[in-house]
Structures are given as C-alpha cells and as structure tokens.
Amino acid sequence: MFTGIIQALGTMRPLGGDSWQITSQDSSWSAIMQDLAYGDSVAVDGVCLTVEDITKDGFVATASPETLRRTILGEAVNQGNYVNLETSLRVGSKVGGHFVMGHVDxxxxxxxxxxxxxxxxxxxxxxxxxxxxxxxxxxxxxxxxxxxxxxxxxxxxxxxxxxxxxxxxxxxxxxxxxxxxxxxxxxxLGKYVEKFIYFGKENNPVSSESLQNEITPTFLAQHGYL
CATH class of the missing domain: 2.40.30.20 (Elongation Factor Tu (Ef-tu); domain 3)
Known part of the structure; x- marks a missing residue:
C-alpha cells in the first residue's frame, strides 16, 4: 500500500526476460534506497512491483508482458521516460495523500x-x-x-x-x-462501496450504466448520505 506522495524519479532498463533495473540520478533517490530490502514493494508510476535484488545503482524488479500491456510502463521504457517512485507505507507513517494500492484500473x-x-x-x-x-x-x-x-x-x-x-x-x-x-x-473506498451495494444481486456484473441509473441523489438521501 502507498499514499501517492512521490519520493523520486527513476528510469527503467531491461535486463533480459521480464526483469528490469530501476535507477535514478535524482537527488532524492536516497529516500528510496535508504532502507530498501529484498521483497519490499515499490510503486513505479503507480504500479506495485516487488524488489528482487538491490544493486549499487538501484534495484531489480519483474514487470511481466501483461503488466507492460495493461499499464504505461512499456511506453516509459520504449521512450526513455522518467517514472515516479514511492516506497510502501510503513505502519505509523504519515498518510500525506490517500491509500493507493498500486493496482492500475x-x-x-x-x-x-x-x-x-x-x-x-x-x-x-x-x-x-x-x-x-x-x-x-x-x-x-x-x-x-x-x-x-x-x-x-x-x-x-x-x-x-x-x-x-x-x-x-x-x-x-x-x-x-x-x-x-x-x-x-x-x-x-469506491470499489468497496460498489461491491457492498451490488452484492447478492443475482451475481450480475456491475456496469457504468446500472450505477448511473441506481445511485441517485434520492437514493443517497434515503440512505443517510445527504
């Protein structure tokens, strides 16, 4: 889990297979590396990746073809763009933004x-x-x-x-x-609200159209939200 407060900018370099090395020349890079350990999670442009190795220049993580296809990480690599970096939230740390899961929708x-x-x-x-x-x-x-x-x-x-x-x-x-x-x-929070509202409704998948039709100001008022 993350909070959406970016700590540094980095770049991604392919190492072969699905492995990538994430490095940075950013002056704030130490905020990422100071206590980074094997198995830690790092949000890379909002995508949660797991640290598999730590090198003198950065860290190594796996980004599968499916991850690259469903996110913009592939574009970042191909175009040499910077990626935003944030380490995972520690218990007791400040939540400066909001709870970010690292699962791109x-x-x-x-x-x-x-x-x-x-x-x-x-x-x-x-x-x-x-x-x-x-x-x-x-x-x-x-x-x-x-x-x-x-x-x-x-x-x-x-x-x-x-x-x-x-x-x-x-x-x-x-x-x-x-x-x-x-x-x-x-x-x-919105995803859980959606799940609770539609749970048990004949297991029908939720659609944008059904949400717009059923969640109205009147509905919210009746259930204590206004």
Missing amino acids: GIGKLIYAEQTATSWEMTFSASDTIDRYIVPKGSIAINGISLTVAEYEPEISQFKVAVIPVTYAETNLRDLVAGSSVNLEGDI
Whole structure:
C-alpha cells in the first residue's frame, strides 16, 4: 500500500526476460534506497512491483508482458521516460495523500494542461474501467500521484485536477504533452462501496450504466448520505 506522495524519479532498463533495473540520478533517490530490502514493494508510476535484488545503482524488479500491456510502463521504457517512485507505507507513517494500492484500473490520456497563477490545471480522459470511480472532490492516483478531482464530466469521461507547482516540478507530470498516456487508479473506498451495494444481486456484473441509473441523489438521501 502507498499514499501517492512521490519520493523520486527513476528510469527503467531491461535486463533480459521480464526483469528490469530501476535507477535514478535524482537527488532524492536516497529516500528510496535508504532502507530498501529484498521483497519490499515499490510503486513505479503507480504500479506495485516487488524488489528482487538491490544493486549499487538501484534495484531489480519483474514487470511481466501483461503488466507492460495493461499499464504505461512499456511506453516509459520504449521512450526513455522518467517514472515516479514511492516506497510502501510503513505502519505509523504519515498518510500525506490517500491509500493507493498500486493496482492500475485503466489508462487515461492528457487532453490539455494550462498553467495558472497558483497551479497547473490538467484535464484527462478516463477509460470505462475507471470512469465509474471518479467523484468530484474525490481522490485519484495518476502515475501513482495522489490528486484530487476538481471537475468531472461523465458524459465525455473527462476530469480535471489542479497540480501545485512542487508536485508538477518533482514528478513526471511535467513531461506530459497532449495525448500522453497515464496510469489511473481509483480510490479503493469506491470499489468497496460498489461491491457492498451490488452484492447478492443475482451475481450480475456491475456496469457504468446500472450505477448511473441506481445511485441517485434520492437514493443517497434515503440512505443517510445527504
């Protein structure tokens, strides 16, 4: 489990097979390496990977072809892009963002980014695998970064986040251009709520359409949420 607070930027280098070496020249790299051990979890662009070896330059982890296919890690490798890095949450540590599991729900794309006086406003598209978990003022992980949904337009599956300058400067959000792909993970709380609401309903799979039809302001008011 992670919190979506990025500690360093790194790069991935293939070692053969499904193994990759993650290294960094970032000045904050020591935050990753200071107590890293075999078997630890590290979020790489929001994807939970397991440390299999530690080298003088970084650590080694396995990212299978399936992982590369379902996330943007393959693009990061092929294009030489930086990846965001965060070590797992320790019991008793501060939770600066929100609970991030490192299990990517879908891939989104940057529509546009605009610099304002106080932040960068970035608008992304969302795939249908995560669209139903996006809530205005709720949390979302973008490339492993904990961010708050400022606006959400469900009819076109787009949402906006406001990124403070320090987050923009110290993560790979700064490298995105219109059309760039990103890993998206919805808030785990929304997934449990969905499961509890639909548990036992003839084992029918949940669809975005059924959620929109059944979870209404009236429904929430009747169940004490408003």
